[in-house]
Amino acid sequence: xxxxxxxxxxxxxxxxxxxxxxxxxxxxxxxxxxxxxxxxxxxxxxxxxxxxxxxxxxxxxxxxxxxxxxxxxxxxxxxxxxxxxxxxxxxxxxxxxxxxxxxxxxxxxxxxxxxxxxxxxxxxxxxxxxxxxxxxxxxxxxxxxxxxxxxxxxxxxxxxxxxxxxxxxxxxxxxxxxxxxxxxxxxxxxxxxxxxxxxxxxxxxxxxxxxxxxxxxxxxxxxxxxxxxxxxxxxxxxxxxxxxxxxxxxxxxxxxxxx
Amino acid sequence: xxxxxxxxxxxxxxxxxxxxxxxxxxxxxxxxxxxxxxxxxxxxxxxxxxxxxxxxxxxxxxxxxxxxxxxxxxxxxxxxxxxxxxxxxxxxxxxxxxxxxxxxxxxxxxxxxxxxxxxxxxxxxxxxxxxxxxxxxxxxxxxxxxxxxxxxxxxxxxxxxxxxxxxxxxxxxxxxxxxxxxxxxxxxxxxxxxxxxxxxxxxxxxxxxxxxxxxxxxxxxxxxxxxxxxxxxxxxxxxxxxxxxxxxxxxxxxxxxxxxxxxxxxxxxxxxxxxxxxxxxxxxxxxxxxxxxxxxxxxxxxxxxxxxxxxxxxxxxxxxxxxxxxxxxxxxxxxxxxxxxxxxxxxxxxxxxxxxxxxxx
Numbered sequence: 066x067x068x069x070x071x072x073x074x075x076x077x078x079x080x081x082x083x084x085x086x087x088x089x090x091x092x093x094x095x096x097x098x099x100x101x102x103x104x105x106x107x108x109x110x111x112x113x114x115x116x117x118x119x120x121x122x123x124x125x126x127x128x129x130x131x132x133x134x135x136x137x138x139x140x141x142x143x144x145x146x147x148x149x150x151x152x153x154x155x156x157x158x159x160x161x162x163x164x165x166x167x168x169x170x171x172x173x174x175x176x177x178x179x180x181x182x183x184x185x186x187x188x189x190x191x192x193x194x195x196x197x198x199x200x201x202x203x204x205x206x207x208x209x210x211x212x213x214x215x216x217x218x219x220x221x222x223x224x225x226x227x228x229x230x231x232x233x234x235x236x237x238x239x240x241x242x243x244x245x246x247x248x249x250x251x252x253x254x255x256x257x258x259x260x261x262x263x264x265x266x267x268x269x270x271x272x273x274x275x276x277x278x279x280x281x282x283x284x285x286x287x288x289x290x291x292x293x294x295x296x297x298x299x300x301x302x303x304x305x306x307x308x309x310x311x312x313x314x315x316x317x318x319x320x321x322x323x324x
Numbered sequence: 325x326x327x328x329x330x331x332x333x334x335x336x337x338x339x340x341x342x343x344x345x346x347x348x349x350x351x352x353x354x355x356x357x358x359x360x361x362x363x364x365x366x367x368x369x370x371x372x373x374x375x376x377x378x379x380x381x382x383x384x385x386x387x388x389x390x391x392x393x394x395x396x397x398x399x400x401x402x403x404x405x406x407x408x409x410x411x412x413x414x415x416x417x418x419x420x421x422x423x424x425x426x427x428x429x430x431x432x433x434x435x436x437x438x439x440x441x442x443x444x445x446x447x448x449x450x451x452x453x454x455x456x457x458x459x460x461x462x463x464x465x466x467x468x469x470x471x472x473x474x475x476x477x478x479x480x481x482x483x484x485x486x487x488x489x490x491x492x493x494x495x496x497x498x499x500x501x502x503x504x505x506x507x508x509x510x511x512x513x514x515x516x517x518x519x520x521x522x523x524x525x526x527x528x529x530x531x532x533x534x535x536x537x538x539x540x541x542x543x544x545x546x547x548x549x550x551x552x553x554x555x556x557x558x559x560x561x562x563x564x565x566x567x568x569x570x571x572x573x574x575x576x577x578x579x580x581x582x583x584x585x586x587x588x589x590x591x592x593x594x595x596x597x598x599x600x601x602x603x604x605x606x607x608x609x610x611x612x613x614x615x616x617x618x619x620x621x622x623x624x625x626x627x628x629x630x631x632x633x634x635x636x637x638x639x640x641x642x643x644x645x646x647x648x649x650x651x652x653x654x655x656x657x658x659x660x661x662x663x664x665x666x667x668x669x670x671x672x673x674x675x676x677x678x679x680x681x682x683x684x685x
Contacts, residue, residue: 119571140573155571157564159631164557169573171554183553212370 068131070095070267071116071147071236076125078111085111086122087291093236098258098268099296100278103288103311109271110240112288116269117149117238118142129235140169146235150242154225158214163187163194165213166228197231198223201260219250223257230261237261238269243277255281275304287311368680372625372633375676376640379623379669383644387651395654398530405536408620408646409521410435410598412539414613415620415638416546417590420583422621423550424563425630426475426482428584431591432613433493434467438595440497443506443605446515453515461592467493468588472581490614501607508603522600535597542590543639550635559583564631619666620645623673627681644669 069092078086085108093099103109114120116127118136127134129145136142139149156165167190173179174186195209203223213221222242229237239258243251251274258281262268272278278285279299287294287310294310295317309315368374388396414431421428438460446456467489474485511518521535550556558579561569570576599605624641626633645666652662 138575139571140575143573149571151571153568153571155568157561157568157572157631159564160557160560164561165572168557168561168569171557173554182548183555185552185554185557 067095069093069128071127071129071269073112073116073127074125076112076115076127077123078108078115078120079123084291086115086125089125089288089292091116091286091293092296093267093269094284096262096265096267097283098262098270098281099284099286100270100272100282101286101288102272102275102278102307107288107311108291109288111291113149113238113240113269113271116142117147119149143169146233147238148229148232148234148236149238150222150225150229150240152241152244154221156213156221156225159212161210161212162198162216162224163190163209165224166190166194166197166231168228170232193231194227197227201227201230201257203227203257217250218246219253222246222250222254226254226257226261230264230266234266236267236269238271240271241273242270243272243274251277275307278307279304287317289313365680365682368676372627372680373637373640375673375680376624376637376644380640380644380647383647383651387647387655391651391654395651398528400650400654402530402532402536404643404646404650405539406524406531406533406601407650408642409533409535409539410594410601410610411613411616411620411645412639412642413542413590413594413597414610414617415624415642416539416542416635417587417594418617418621419624419626419633419635419638420546420559420587420590421482422618422626422628423559423630423633423635424580424583425566425628426580427486427618427628428471428482428587429486429614429618430467430471430490430493431587431594431617432610433490433497434464434588434591435594435598435613436607436610437467437493437497437500438464438592439599439605440501440506440607442518442595443511443515443599444500446518447506447510450514453517456515457518457596460595461589464592464595465585465589468584468586468591469581471588472584475584476577476580497607501605503607505607506605511599511604518596518605519600519603521597522603533600535601538593538597540639542593543636546590546635555579555582560631562631616645619670622677623669625673625677627677628674629681632677632681641673 071093073089073091076086076089076091078084089108089112091112101109101112111120115122118139118141121137127136129147134145136145142149157168172186172190174184178184179186191209198209201223203220213224216224226239226242242254242258246254255277258268258270270278270282282299284296284298285302285307286296287307289311297307297310297318306315310317384396394400414435417431418428441463442456442460445451445459446453471485471489474480474489475482521538522533524531524533550559558569558574561572561574562576562579566576598610602609620641621638622628622641623644624633624637624639626635626637648665648669649662652665
């Protein structure tokens with residue numbers, strides 16, 4: 066296999082006396098969907114926050130495309146090409162779909178109006194937003210200027226994923242994308258995930274939903290007690306095995322049991 | 325055990341196959357079932373400034389009928405503009421803060437402090453008037469940044485921060501002025517530039533002061549900044565949901581700081597305009613200006629929860645207050661009933677805001 070596009074070695078994160086990440090390793094390979102599963106409190110969120118720049122790690126290294134990176138804010142991670150779709154989606158409900166998609170990377174108009182009056186090019190932003198949404202099959206949304214709060218849960222998820230996928234991202238992190246959705250909307254989001262992967266962007270998927278994980282993931286990273294217990298392929302493993310691994314009912318397969 | 329269960333993947337789960345035969349529509353709304361009230365709610369939701377515009381036009385029409393040409397004359401209408409110009413400019417500054425889900429109790433205190441500083445420098449210390457005004461603008465910006473520092477760095481709630489700085493700025497203002505006004509004729513002889521916004525352009529019976537024009541200009545410039553620049557979108561996003569904005573890559577601290585600094589700067593401009601409006605410089609002037617600016621903002625339909633409403637609403641809000649006061653006065657109604665009416669306007673405006681926010685799809 067190729068070199069990992071995103072990897073981490075020996076991550077440490079403590080909150081007071083609680084150790085959230087304990088010498089944690091992580092690898093994501095190009096073009097794959099990697100699911101991260103783990104029981105509540107296993108440190109999945111801390112791992113994701115470390116990778117997306119939302120927390121600062123105490124020790125360890127993160128490398129993106131073989132270059133060591135140090136993120137102190139989500140913005141820095143975004144600029145480096147790691148886009149995260151948080152469980153809360155991080156959308157501004159009162160603002161329009163276009164405003165949300167371009168939040169933080171607005172396009173300025175050309176010429177004097179743009180340079181001196183800092184005028185935005187709304188027409189261009191609308192056009193690009195429409196294009197990106199239809200690429201992902203989300204153009205069921207009629208009005209691109211409607212506030213995000215008037216959309217359904219699945220549509221909001223779609224806007225958030227489109228925003229993550231739209232701007233030359235190298236890696237997309239999806240945190241519990243189907244947790245708040247019904248069966249039909251979950252299906253649409255899973256299709257969307259496959260679409261994004263088909264465009265060559267690797268995805269980290271955090272989910273509690275085993276059927277969803279086993280359906281879309283290429284590899285599964287099992288997180289337990291603040292570290293990577295093992296990675297398994299969904300073909301060599303059943304859902305009950307995965308649950309047994311992440312709850313500690315079963316020892317990880319392979320070489321030796323990690324100390 | 326594990327061998328008996330075949331691994332299932334790369335296909336829809338078995339339990340989902342039933343979904344294929346199910347109704348495919350997701351949350352479809354029947355457009356005909358939307359009643360007129362719901363439609364109204366929807367329209368108001370997408371055009372938050374519509375309510376104050378309707379109220380303003382309605383009030384002008386009603387008072388025009390009741391009081392006739394006494395009220396509905398170019399002279400009286402431009403007089404209302406002139407009367408609300410200072411509170412209007414303060415309301416513009418207040419709108420910026422309220423859009424970020426904050427509140428600023430110190431806007432008028434900053435304004436009066438800066439007018440006293442500019443007046444002292446220009447009239448008593450012989451500093452050129454334009455330089456004194458620049459110092460007032462810089463001072464207003466600095467005062468705003470002090471509020472912003474306490475809100476973003478020390479993480480104090482804006483209400484408490486500005487409650488404190490209101491008293492601090494007011495005390496500084498009494499100390500610098502010695503609780504004495506600077507007389508109009510002293511300003512005229514030493515620094516007439518300070519009073520330029522009191523001058524009027526007469527078009528027939530209309531008396532438009534430079535101060536009224538300044539108010540409208542301040543609103544238009546801020547409207548442009550809020551609606552046509554990336555900075556403005558960030559201000560709305562921070563007010564709407566600060567955490568989401570931060571995760572979306574907005575430097576929320578920096579955005580908030582710029583908002584407080586700009587609000588302080590606008591208060592500095594208001595200081596200049598207020599000298600022209602009042603004629604003299606009084607440390608006791610505009611003591612209720614803080615709350616009046618909030619009144620204008622609220623009546624203008626800007627949500628106190630942040631992120632919703634247009635700054636032009638605050639302009640209409642200030643004008644509504646002015647129209648009510650003028651109309652009721654000309655109708656011979658006692659001052660206390662003017663205050664009574666404004667109180668109801670505030671409550672109704674906030675109630676309407678709450679109702680509009682409940683809109684869905």
